[in-house]
Amino acid sequence: MATFLYRLGHTAFRRRWSVLLVWTAVLVAVGAGAAMAPAAKDDGSFMPGIEAQKAFDLMEERFPGTHSSGADARIVFVAPDGQRITAADNRAVIDDLVDGVRGGAQVDRVVSPFQADTVSKDASTAYATVSYKVAADDLTETTKKSLESAIDVAREQGMTVDVGGTALATQPAAGGAAEGMGIALAAVVLLITFGSMAAAGLPLLTAIIGVGISMASILALGSTFGLSMTTGTLATMLGLAVGIDYALFVVSRYREERAKGHAPHEAAGLAAGTAGSAVVFAGLTVVIALAGLTVVGVPMLSKMGLAAAGAVVVAVLIALTLVPALLGFWPNAVLSRKTRRSGKHDSSGEQHGGIPQNNGGTRWARFVLRRPIPVLLAGVAGLGALALPVTDLQMGMPGEESKSTSTTERRAYDALADGFGAGFNGPLTIVVDAKGAADPRSAVETVVREIGATDGVVSVSPAQFNSVGDTAMFSAVPATGPNDEATKELIHTIRAERSATESSTGTTFEVTGSTAMNIDVAQALQSALVPYLTVIVGLAFVLLLVVFRSVLVPVKAALGFLLSVLAALGSVVAVFQWGWGAELLGVEQAGPIMSLMPIFLVGIVFGLAMDYEVFLVARMREAYVHGDRPAQAVVTGFRHSARVVVAAALIMIAVFSAFIASADSMIKTIGFGLAIAVLFDAFVVRMALVPAVLALLGDRAWWLPRWLDRALPNIDVEGEALQSPPSTGLRHDKEMVRM
Known part of the structure; x- marks a missing residue:
């Protein structure tokens, strides 16, 4: 693996124009496809197999044409205080409104409250229904203005009038603001981490290109596979986050290899062979978690998962090819200002590729290694306490009651x-x-x-x-x-x-x-949770077993994930169901958690948790394989990876937190849940509990039965083959000195 990726990164660096042209062509092609593709149509099937869906399907079969897919409006009238809706003056206002709406070109029928007997017993409230011939998205501005004008006239005469349904439904703002906010916050983190505008801008640029390709592909294939903009929300969210993170790791390793004195082309190859290996397997764990959503049996969730998995694959491919290619155009621009000014690759007082021996990562690692039991107990107790609200989890689906009272x-x-x-x-x-x-x-x-x-x-x-x-x-x-x-x-x-x-x-x-x-969806999702967990944890365990060649490290990774996801879900319950601090996040109405949220959170957080596990522990494994004792391997891993992992986590938190500002309650909940889950997993589980457990396990952490060691393929994630002598021809090939 490391050798293949080394050659891939080196080739992308050397043939940078070809790589750039290929990715540009891909972006143009999918963009053109998106522009010409028709809009996706919803098949109306949310979760086949449950009773409520079977009944709905029977209605469609036995009452053909009765249930129109057109827009509707339910106009609600409330009489002034002390009056009855049936009073002559109020009745005249309602009749005028109904008559005014009835003549619209797109109106199918209008039913007056006095015809349908939709007046409350105390005669204080009534409602009229308006059915349209076309879907809400196809209503013309003239039709909407006609309805709004009729409502305004009724209000001017003292009647309280509001309207529900789809015709005038307030739509959440289209994507762009949240993504922009997330990119801005990520840029600040990258600039602080690298101290270089170019190094900070390159991951942002490649991530935006990846998201552009992913979203354009979703739109281009939308009508074929029923993919909508809602389907692409998760792809945008994750594609942006992992796209920045994966490029960040490759660029960071490139800078490290340059600081060791390697030539630019060599550093690019080594970065792809080492950090690129971690990117591949981290991406695989995310893809497994996302693709595993198909076992749940919810078509919408399956589409969201597969679309997001595709975005992650694009992010991985870009990190392995486009990032090295762009480094080829500006090989020195991503280096720190100090290194560029001095022209020296190894700063004085610094070793191991320009990374200080006693940076914040090493100091934190040594602190944990000295006190592994207190750190372990404190972390487990804290996350356990945050997970307690999960015992009161109530699931439902957000409706109009969750919208702002201003709507x-x-x-x-x-x-x-x-x-x-x-x-x-x-x-x-x-x-x-x-x-x-x-x-x-x-x-x-x-x-x-x-x-x-x-x-x-x-x-x-x-x-x-x-x-x-x-x-x-x-x-x-x-x-x-x-x-x-x-x-x-x-x-x-x-x-x-x-x-x-x-x-x-x-x-x-x-x-x-x-x-x-x-109710049926919630019960079905609860039943599907255990099989889903079994599938993704089982596949990821095998993957991590191959990557780390250890039995206990994958077990520890899975247990840490359970702690972080339960704590995150508990926090979601506390805020969105109990209402603790809900007003600070703009939550208008606390209530049941969206039915899809628990299984959705489990899948996404599992993939992201394994991301940090691979990035952080891979450097520890690399140090251990190259001769460090277990405790020193932990310190070495933190020295090389802690700063970048922290930056990567902060970027993901920033991207996900930006979606909390969304007016859509589902997106708001997902953004908060993912942001808080990354916070817990990266800073509590991976940065605290992982080194504490490894300190207690010692050499046993890397134990693997001999028979299993012989059976597992050797994929060389640590890049051991790249440390081989020049006779291998890998790092001294004459072709490779050309730039």
Whole structure:
């Protein structure tokens, strides 16, 4: 591996124009493909196999054309204090609004609250529904302005009017601001780390190119594979973070090799052969974690995982080829200012490639080695305490209740809850298959009565039959809100008691709706978590076993990951579910954690955790293989890697933290979870617990049974072959002296 990557890095350095032209051509090609590709279409299937999805699919089959994919608007009216919505003046205002909206070219139909009987019992609140012929993205500005103008007229006459649905939904700001903020923060970290504008700018430039290629590819393939901009959010987030980090490690090793006195072409080859090996295997662990999301069975999650995995692969390829090529154009620009001014490669008072013998990394490592047990206990206890909120984890999906109160959707949601009850915003949809019933209509009426009599159901709607008359659907409104535990229990009760009703009526029925869908998804994801963990931990264990040729190091890495991910998830629960400090992050409404978040966090954090494990421990393993005793190998590893690992972690934290500013609650939660997870894993687990455990294990940390040692392939991540004498021809080939 090291030899191959050495040659690859050297070739990229020497043939820099060719490499640059290839990557430029790739960027132009995928950019053109993205510009010409049609928009992706959603197939509407969130998680096949769960009951709520099966019921929805049955509705689509038995009620063809009934459930339009067009936009909708639910206009909510609240009468002035002390008045009734049915008063003549208020009724006239509503009728004028409905008549004004009805004439729109894209409007399919408008239903007045007085026609549909959608007036609250106390007559304080009512709502009208507007259905459009086209999807929300296809609504013209004229159509939107027409609706907004009609609403403004009603408000001017003293009526409180807000609108929910998709027609005027507030869309989160498009990508760009978060990425820009993350890049700016990363630039500051890189500049402080390297003390060189060129060294700081090169990782940023290559990372931006990688993200550009990845996002353009996602857009180009969007219509074919159903990839959307939401799918690409994770690819952008991770592609930017790992792209900067991987280039950072190669550039840092290049500077180190130059400081040892190596020529530029030689330093580029050695950087690719050593740091590049770590990049390859770190990238593989991230790809394994992301690709493993496909075992969960959620199409959206699978697409996000595979798209992000593709972005990581692009970042690895760029770090191994484009970075050495750009170093070939400016071989001295990335060196420190001191080195460029003096013209000397080995600063006085510094050894081992210009790295001080007693830098911050060595001092910290020696501190931990002197006190391994207290450091280990403190780290485990601290992360364990932060993980405690996980025991109260409640999962759901963010809806309009999670939006800011400044949005009309949130105000409409609250007004409906006040006027019609907490459960009105999360009705259950019951789909009855009456094909096996002797008298379908009578059988369906029995089902409606039984569910209406269930404790916790406040009302049921009349059943609506399909054209054939063998299938019906109706709504049941719970007494409690969509995210209330009582609503979850109600759904379980209806499903648990249906066997008797089905037997007596000859029908079958299923429960769906957004609330039921959220509950089913949460349960399915909880069931998928253990198989998912088994897959990614098992594959990564084998990978780390090959990389480090040790049994205990991969075990330690996996246990450290569990600590950091549980602590991160506990922090997410404390902030987004309990509301601790939520206002500081702009969280409008604390509530259940997004159902996808736990398994999503596990997968991404596992990949990133193994990143730091490979980057940090690979230098320790390299020192141990080259003769250092175990304790000294830890110190050597920290001397060479601590500063760069800290910088890499700070860059990832900066990139992920920038997404906390997003208006989208899902992106905000993911950004916070990933940022806090990297903080815990890099600074507590890898920088504190890892050296403490290695100090306690000593030589046993690198133990490997002889039979396993013979069976495992020797991939030479440490670059031992690159230390071979000149007769190998690797480092003294005449071709390699040409630049």
